[in-house]
Amino acid sequence: MMTKTDRDATVKPLAMSSVSKNSPRYVVGRPGILNQQRFLERVQDILNSGWHTNDGPMVQELESFAAARFDVRNCISVANATLGLELVLQCLRLPRQSKVIVPSFTFVASAHSIVRSDLQLVFCDVDERGLVDCDEIDRLIDDETSAIMAVNIYGLACDTERLEYIAKRNRLALVFDSAHGIGVRTQFGPLGGHGNAEVFSLHATKIISGFEGGLITTNSQDLANALRLARNFGFSGYDCVASIGTNAKLSEIHAAMALTNFEELDKAIAHNATIFATYLEAVKTPARLISPLANESSNYQYVAVKCPAQSRERILEHLLQNGIFARRYFYPGVHRMEPYGARLEKLPQTDLLCEQILCLPTGQDISIADAEYIAKVFNSGLEQTF
Ligand SMILES: Cc1ncc(COP(=O)(O)O)c(C=O)c1O
Known part of the structure; x- marks a missing residue:
């Protein structure tokens, strides 16, 4: 041992x-930017509008543009992918201290998001390309397991179809850390619509930089609604707090950078x-x-x-x-x-x-x-x- x-x-x-x-x-x-002029025009628009954050027009445009590219019903922007993963795990309302299976061959944020969400992590091994080994996942599932977090690394994709089958058969939530995955396609279409949710990073080192930032994609309307509340302190109106939340909003400048690069x-x-x-x-x-x-x-x-x-x-x-x-x-x-x-x-x-x-x-x-x-x-x- x-x-x-x-x-x-x-x-x-x-x-x-x-x-x-x-x-x-x-x-x-x-980091790179392909159309600096367009970004600077957008910055000027933001300054002219005086709307700097709180679900502004740039954030909304980014979210609809991305949802179309990901071919998914909902896209929710957040301050970074790490917070995005935490919010997804928390909004899924998994039982406290239940187990989430995750590969160890990943960036540390995947693991931290599990522990910080009051869940237990169980590491699984990967295949020769570094993607989760589905047989291993099958083997590790027990009565305490509530979710799988698969990681789409290096611009490659896990076996999403098999993971969805395993999750469904065992009644588990399935979350994809797709931090590296913007623009990746499998034989079934673009990453973005798999599992309960996928989370993409807009960090400066990623293919689409927003300086910092993240995008959560989900086809579940309920989860999307919960995530929109949770990223904004739980506010459902000016004076009404409907749930526990945090500040994970993406600012307009970040959204402008991400949108320009996404184009x-x-x-x-x-x-x-x-x-x-x-x-x-x-x-x-x-x-x-x-x-x-x-x-x-x-x-x-x-x-x-x-x-x-x-x-x-x-x-x-x-x-x-x-x-x-x-x-x-x-x-x-x-x-x-x-x-x-x-x-x-x-x-x-x-x-x-x-x-x-x-x-x-x-x-x-x-x-x-x-x-x-x-x-x-x-x-x-x-x-x-x-
Ligand atoms: C696999 C993986 N997950 C999560 C993250 C965290 O992303 P962010 O920096 O947007 O929080 C990264 C960042 O590099 C990553 O590589």
């Missing part, structure tokens, strides 16, 4: 100082696809990109490369020495982080991926020539380890 100390001993933190010392020119997750989504995906194709061709084996399936259409927001575990740290360092800040995303796995480190789940595939993955820079300010250069440096780092 693995103890907390065993787990901690294997974590290799990356010192911030080593990143700033090498002042990287290429960084994973640098350019197809261009952003097309650019990312070209960069992905460049890396796919240039990165040498045994390293390998995690790729979408044939029936899946990615937004290519992340270029996640599986490296041989014994080479990954050397490649990371070599890239940094050459001005490239790649990320071990995700690392070290939420189950190895301090607040969760005493847990006993065995997650072999998660542990393996956490030792192998490096995400390479992509996005609007990376050109094909940049990607070729980064791949060349990557390959030379890889060669040094053989």
Whole structure:
């Protein structure tokens, strides 16, 4: 049995100082904007209108634009995806301290949102691409389980159909953390209308930046109504508070940024696809990109490369020495982080991926020539380890 100390001993933190010392020119997750002029016009409109927040016209336009793109009945904007996940879990009214199954191979916010909603989390393992392993989920469900939180990472999609079947058969709520998922399509259509709700991030590092922000999508009118109240302190009118809520509203400036970028989504995906194709061709084996399936259409927001575990740290360092800040995303796995480190789940595939993955820079300010250069440096780092 693995103890907390065993787990901690294997974590290799990356010192911030080593990143700033090498002042990287290429960084994973640098924000971009495709139509700055349009954004500035919208900012001017906001200033002219004097309506800065509280469900203003920009927020409403963003929500209807996004609902149409997600092909879903309701889209509710929030201040960030983390709060979006918390509000969904809380508005679903799951029994206190019931269990929610979630992968550990995710950003820590997925797990925090469960614990902060007075629920117990149970970590499940993932498949070779880092997406929830449905057989594992089936195995972990017991009488105390109330929900599954599946995570659509890297611009890829979980097996949404099978997850919906499992959730229905076991009468469980199903929430998708689709923080990376704007613009992703499965064979059944765009992400957005699956499970009870999906939550997308508009953080500056995502394909649609709102500086900060999040979008919740749901086909349930009741859930949407509860979420709209909950993001605004529970206010149902000027003086009437109908439920417990918080302040999770998106401001008009954030909505303007998100809407402007959303209008350019197809261009952003097309650019990312070209960069992905460049890396796919240039990165040498045994390293390998995690790729979408044939029936899946990615937004290519992340270029996640599986490296041989014994080479990954050397490649990371070599890239940094050459001005490239790649990320071990995700690392070290939420189950190895301090607040969760005493847990006993065995997650072999998660542990393996956490030792192998490096995400390479992509996005609007990376050109094909940049990607070729980064791949060349990557390959030379890889060669040094053989
Ligand atoms: C998988 C995942 N879930 C949730 C979040 C949290 O999103 P936000 O920063 O909008 O709160 C992130 C952010 O990177 C993420 O990667």
